[in-house]
Amino acid sequence: MSSSLSEQTKTPAAAGVFTLVITGAPYSSQAPQTALQFAHAVLAAGKRIDRVFLYGDGVHLASSLSAPPSDELNLSEAWAGFLTENRIPGVACIASALRRGLVNEPEMQRYELPASNLRAPFEIAGLGEWVDSATSESRVLYFHKGG
Amino acid sequence: MSTLIIIDQPPYGSWDGREALDMAFSLAAFDQPVSLLFCGAGVNWLRKGQDAAKVQQKSIERNLAAAPIFGVEVLLADSDACGRYGLAETDLLEHAIITDFGPELTARFDHVAFAG
């Protein structure tokens, strides 16, 4: 279902860019799974995703250590694959990540932790990345845990 | 482009509200207009006289009291929720304004978000 040209000229232009913020953790919520299916649909509609931002419990999606049963969808792996294939930045908020034990190599060294576990291509960055999206033309959708 | 960050979870039982405050303060740090709305159990963030030392957390009272200085435009409290939690205007932190929640309120902002 796509807008007809006449609909587009009557109403403000439909958003062409999305930002996805995921705050629900995999398995504790449906957020990462819903967001992934939405993300695929965004690209299928010929629209763009400027970044995927993990906040709060959503940072768990960026763990390289999840090993779900083989007959379950490995959400972290599926997301990493989607981001890599489509060259979309995936960012885990540093404050949320450090609190919950999601660390990359530099943070592992900085805090003298025994290991790092951030899954590529996710990077760690501050809330400034979210502010950047929230203040741009991008339409920001949040995928929170449900209830 | 103005943003409304909504907090509907109470303090100390989870970090949701703290992460919402971080969002608001980040926007303010980048000179973006932002307001905070407390509703549901979230109005309890605004209760005067909190001392979280014995649950080993930082009290957020000082952060919230400083919010206007950091550039958060206004702290709003939903009137229904204040009633349910026994909060009169005098029980709330200074700067908090009691307001009615509804589409007219959210329509005033370009962007409305929760932290989780």
Add this chain to the structure above:
Amino acid sequence: MIALKTLHILNKPPEHSRFSLCLAAIGPEDGLLLTENGTLAVTQRLAINQERCFALAPDLEARGLTSHIGSEQAVSFEEMVGLAASAANVISW
């Protein structure tokens, strides 16, 4: 496709405190999209114009709820993108 002022996306079931909060914020030109456990609300009568109330079909199917809603109201992920893109605003509850 109906032009929406604000699309409200709600993934909470009716008992969740944020469910009634969301409903209180829906204006006459807005739309509601139920997703995840929010789709359970199709079994109840909501005080919203049915033309402006949608539910994500995959979540309805997962929960055995497809018969509770008209076919125009059950939307695919592709249609969800369309709704989210064409609304003037989106609030994720």
